[in-house]
Amino acid sequence: MKRIAESTVRRLSLYLRFLEDFEKRSIGTISSDELAARGSTTSAQVRKDLSFFGSFGKRGLGYSVPELLARLRQILGLDHEWHVVIVGAGKIGAALAQYRGFSQRGFRIVALYDSDPEKVGRTVDGLQIRPMSALTAESHHHRPDIAVLAVPATAAQEVADIVVAAGVRAILNFAPQQLQVPDTVALKEVNMAIELEGLSFALTNLRM
Amino acid sequence: MKRIAESTVRRLSLYLRFLEDFEKRSIGTISSDELAARGSTTSAQVRKDLSFFGSFGKRGLGYSVPELLARLRQILGLDHEWHVVIVGAGKIGAALAQYRGFSQRGFRIVALYDSDPEKVGRTVDGLQIRPMSALTAESHHHRPDIAVLAVPATAAQEVADIVVAAGVRAILNFAPQQLQVPDTVALKEVNMAIELEGLSFALTNLRM
Structure with missing residues (x-):
């Protein structure tokens, strides 16, 4: 795996928090624009950050909140104790x-x-x-x-x-x-x- | 002034600490190599970090510890309360x-x-x-x-x-x-x- 910058990892932690909030509000799908707006960043940055870890979301449809949540937890190593x-x-x-x-x-x-x-x-x-x-x-x-x-x-x-x-x-x-x-x-x-x-x-x- | 990355500012804080340590040990001059070695970075990085704030040191002679200390305190805004x-x-x-x-x-x-x-x-x-x-x-x-x-x-x-x-x-x-x-x-x-x-x-x- 490529070396990932610390600032990228920090943004992943933030995306995780936003997605948890979206999940609580029963929002099923979100766009990179919406994630970017919450994190005071750009949608290009969001897509770049996530692209390190494979392909997510569907063009024009955005990301599935539960899927991206599960994947982010896995990437951050939060799926075990x-x-x-x-x-x-x-x-x-x-x-x-x-x-x-x-x-x-x-x-x-x-x-x-x-x-x-x-x-x-x-x-x-x-x-x-x-x-x-x-x-x-x-x-x-x-x-x-x-x-x-x-x-x-x-x-x-x-x-x-x-x-x-x-x-x-x-x-x-x-x-x-x-x-x-x-x-x-x-x-x-x-x-x-x-x-x-x-x-x-x-x-x-x-x-x- | 150019926007300075947060990681650069953190390194300046570390250089300040190393220089304080050099001063305590009555070391008058240090090279970018010595600063780099203490900070687990490269001498090119040290020179680049410092170059944002003007010209320091003399080629082949290194940096004057008291001068660089005073300038770093000023850059970091630590010269007043x-x-x-x-x-x-x-x-x-x-x-x-x-x-x-x-x-x-x-x-x-x-x-x-x-x-x-x-x-x-x-x-x-x-x-x-x-x-x-x-x-x-x-x-x-x-x-x-x-x-x-x-x-x-x-x-x-x-x-x-x-x-x-x-x-x-x-x-x-x-x-x-x-x-x-x-x-x-x-x-x-x-x-x-x-x-x-x-x-x-x-x-x-x-x-x-």
Whole structure:
């Protein structure tokens, strides 16, 4: 398969949400124009995005909402369950553990870890915080696919090495620290300061 | 000025961090190769990214670390203070209010708002939670540039309309809801579920 740009994947996630909304409103067919209008993009872009994954829709008839929904779920890997471990039970980690959006999309949080003995044993949303030292052994049982890192920057690389060694193949990193991971591991970073800098850049340009 | 891709701006933020690290280690000059190696990119990409903003460095001599740092801060709008309001004092909002990375970059949190009377009046990291109904009037005084929305999806558009009317020109949205804002307002969205879907997509492709 061709390498697909991250921006394309993000638009697929958005199309999925629009289609779910169309389905709720019992709309059976939609055009690329309608999808484009919802996503603030062009119908050419919608057709191009979808064309990576085969042929959809019929000329002049548009896309079948249930068919395109099923196919998008499959493309995005949302047609089965992923096991997620969260490392770091501070504010961000705890907020993520309680976020309903994950389970709705088939991301099952199988464990929450922290290295702080004060936190270990407490319960967040029905999930008992486990000691970091137990992660490797427990991963034989949990078989995590994805690790969410909500740890301090100074600990992030060490934790990444541990979860990769434990078999995790995708990491969502909230620590403000660039991670080195093998090429076979997918990595995404959410860095609040960098998001704000993007806005600062935009504000500065708007002022020019 | 040409429209600059979001991915370019993100790389500028990363270069800034690398240069800060070089400065701490008292390194006076660096080559585009060295910057590229740190950022897992190519030296051609580094030169292209920087060329948008004028001419830097001398052929064969590389870039002066302090000069490039100063210029990057200016390009990113980090050479002066931005006023930030956070709306929503739940877990995410409270975590953001306490995040040191913001103030280090000149993002000053001037106020934290919530519509829940139970939360109003409490203090998060020295900041008293103010009632949402006070935002418009208090903005005459605070003059917020940026609003961070950490509110439920159902409230997000209404809150966006309020902050835009109050003079905010940039929004960082944590609510899982697409927002409509005027073209003159910069908008960034952080959607945890969409980040995880990007990983799910990558995992699915690695499996193919």
